[in-house]
Amino acid sequence: MQSIRDLKANFSGPPPTSMAANPDAYLQGNIRMTLDDNELWRSFHGIGTEMIITKPGRRMFPHCKISLSGLIPCAKYILLVDMVPEDGFRYKWNKEKWEVAGKAEPQPPCRTYLHPDSPAPGSHWMKQSISFLKLKLTNNTLDQHGHIILHSMHRYHPRFHVVQADDLFSVRWSVFQTFTFPETSFTAVTAYQNTKITKLKIDHNPFAKGFRDEGTSKKSRRASKNPASLEKRAKTSDLLNDDSKEEHSPDFCQSTFDGYEGDDGELPRRKEEDAVKDERFSPWGAEREPSARTDSPAAVDTRDLYNAEQLVPAPASYQPYRVHGYGKSPSPSSSSAGGTGGSGRSSFESRVPDVATVPDHESTKSRSNEAALPHGGLPPPGPQDYTGVLNMSMAQAGKPGVIGHHIYGPYGAEQPLGQWSGPGPAQYPPPHHLTHDYTSQAVHHGYHHGNVAEWSQYPLFSYSCW
DNA sequence: TCGCCTATCACCTTTGAATCGG
DNA sequence: ACCGATTCAAAGGTGATAGGCG
Numbered sequence: 176m177q178s179i180r181d182l183k184a185n186f187s188g189p190p191p192t193s194m195a196a197n198p199d200a201y202l203q204g205n206i207r208m209t210l211d212d213n214e215l216w217r218s219f220h221g222i223g224t225e226m227i228i229t230k231p232g233r234r235m236f237p238h239c240k241i242s243l244s245g246l247i248p249c250a251k252y253i254l255l256v257d258m259v260p261e262d263g264f265r266y267k268w269n270k271e272k273w274e275v276a277g278k279a280e281p282q283p284p285c286r287t288y289l290h291p292d293s294p295a296p297g298s299h300w301m302k303q304s305i306s307f308l309k310l311k312l313t314n315n316t317l318d319q320h321g322h323i324i325l326h327s328m329h330r331y332h333p334r335f336h337v338v339q340a341d342d343l344f345s346v347r348w349s350v351f352q353t354f355t356f357p358e359t360s361f362t363a364v365t366a367y368q369n370t371k372i373t374k375l376k377i378d379h380n381p382f383a384k385g386f387r388d389e390g391t392s393k394k395s396r397r398a399s400k401n402p403a404s405l406e407k408r409a410k411t412s413d414l415l416n417d418d419s420k421e422e423h424s425p426d427f428c429q430s431t432f433d434g435y436e437g438d439d440g441e442l443p444r445r446k447e448e449d450a451v452k453d454e455r456f457s458p459w460g461a462e463r464e465p466s467a468r469t470d471s472p473a474a475v476d477t478r479d480l481y482n483a484e485q486l487v488p489a490p491a492s493y494q495p496y497r498v499h500g501y502g503k504s505p506s507p508s509s510s511s512a513g514g515t516g517g518s519g520r521s522s523f524e525s526r527v528p529d530v531a532t533v534p535d536h537e538s539t540k541s542r543s544n545e546a547a548l549p550h551g552g553l554p555p556p557g558p559q560d561y562t563g564v565l566n567m568s569m570a571q572a573g574k575p576g577v578i579g580h581h582i583y584g585p586y587g588a589e590q591p592l593g594q595w596s597g598p599g600p601a602q603y604p605p606p607h608h609l610t611h612d613y614t615s616q617a618v619h620h621g622y623h624h625g626n627v628a629e630w631s632q633y634p635l636f637s638y639s640c641w
Numbered sequence: 642t643c644g645c646c647t648a649t650c651a652c653c654t655t656t657g658a659a660t661c662g663g
Numbered sequence: 664a665c666c667g668a669t670t671c672a673a674a675g676g677t678g679a680t681a682g683g684c685g
Contacts, residue, residue: 227678230647234676267644314646327645365646366678373678382677385652 205245206337208354211304212237215379216358223273224361225372232311232322236380239307239333239359246297246337253338253346254290254300256307258323261330261360268368276328283316283324287336294342314365325363332360 210216215237216224227233239256246252260279267276288310292299313322325331338351367373377383 236677377678380677381654382675383652384654384677386678 206352207244208335208337209242209244210356210359211240211242213356213358216356219372219375220358220360222371222375223369224359225364225367225369226312226361227367228312228314228325228327228363228365230313230315230318232313232315232318232320234308234311235361236376239310239335240304241307241335241354242304243297243300243337246301247339248296248298248301250297250339251294251341252297252300253293253336253340253343253349253351254305255287255293255336255338255351256290256310256323256333257285257287257336258312258325258331259334259355261332264330265326266328266330266362271369273362273368279329280326283326286321286323288321288323289343294340312363314363327363327365330360330362332357 219237226235260282263279264275265277265279266273268274288307290305290307291309292305311320311322312325313320314325314327315322316324318324332355335354336351337354338346338349340346340349340351362368367376377386
């Protein structure tokens with residue numbers, strides 16, 4: 176899992192370098208998030224997770240379930256989840272594998288799911304697993320229930336935010352850290368495409384028990400009524416029987432993420448090997464191959480897409496954080512020595528700042544520079560969902576020694592709306608920008624850019640679970 | 642014709658109120 | 664009166680399916 180270290184440590188403590196050397200010195204920076212049911216997530220990820228989205232909203236399965244540690248027991252926190260596009264493409268399922276089908280659709284209104292327990296003290300969050308069971312996904316852009324709106328046939332991954340705040344209204348003044356887990360990425364679909372995923376869901380989701388083969392469920396009767404379904408079921412079975420050979424299956428193209436490719440030769444540690452396996456044989460391999468990306472119809476610069484879709488502005492200087500914090504490099508959770516391989520959990524300690532800083536001249540310059548780039552132009556305002564949305568951004572004085580960790584409203588006097596449509600693409604750069612040593616790079620860049628004022632925006636949508 | 646979306650279905654789990662017994 | 668265990672029905676989640684739409 177990847178995470179991003181809260182910058183607050185930079186303000187309240189010694190220089191970043193020393194902090195890195197003494198991580199225990201600042202509790203704030205020691206928040207650790209673990210993905211529960213990691214094995215299940217991985218089994219889905221290895222095939223290519225799909226999540227059904229429906230108009231009334233559909234729960235995720237597996238659902239997001241995490242564990243937290245390192246929080247201040249008596250301090251209150253708010254937990255949020257949002258979904259961010261994995262890339263700038265639309266996909267289609269063709270001949271047992273996913274193919275790029277063109278440029279991604281404009282990003283639907285960005286919403287954030289607030290955990291219903293929020294706000295709650297750190298002790299509450301740490302005493303047990305935190306489940307986002309009731310989070311629902313929809314493809315209805317006019318949804319009034321607060322479900323997270325996604326596009327079908329697009330790839331996303333959930334992003335978890337931990338915000339230290341006494342209440343929702345103080346969120347804007349609060350620090351928050353963001354975590355992502357590579358294995359939780361998925362394709363939003365209105366109907367399952369990959370029969371292996373269907374089978375896996377049926378096998379593991381209690382609500383789908385009625386579709387399991389075991390016993391003489393009425394499903395059999397139902398299926399027997401329709402020869403076509405019989406055929407389909409047979410096909411499913413065949414496919415599943417071939418699971419043992421799946422690594423050689425045509426739909427399991429080798430991934431060539433740069434972050435991993437370099438290691439292809441030798442993988443001394445077994446854990447790492449296992450961890451990377453999912454990526455290597457993910458059905459996404461072909462599409463995510465750098466060359467494929469370049470040549471794909473979408474030879475579209477994803478940065479443009481994110482500019483328009485995400486509205487999470489981030490200057491060029493911010494890019495490295497996101498690149499390393501989120502990219503498809505080997506999952507740090509699984510490759511880390513303290514790994515969670517056998518624990519069935521993926522864990523990640525926040526390392527990289529994911530907190531935007533108050534823009535200063537430097538950042539302004541940076542933005543200007545980026546705007547001058549071929550793909551760095553400011554996008555038109557995207558379809559932000561402002562209704563009931565607690566839009567906010569985190570602003571932070573990036574200069575060393577400056578105690579500033581505020582979150583400014585997007586339309587506050589401090590920050591004209593125009594600035595909110597800045598170059599967001601930095602958050603989701605193409606995989607080929609990944610460097611080999613993801614973790615160390617992330618840390619390095621995070622601190623390296625500490626002097627640069629940066630912005631980010633997290634539109635928070637909370638009424639979905641109140 | 643094809644790919645995707647949606648309404649509907651039967652089956653199942655979850656949930657909470659009602660009931661019962663100690 | 665209180666508490667815990669059990670029962671039961673309603674609510675809601677699931678994938679399958681057929682048909683609609685562009």
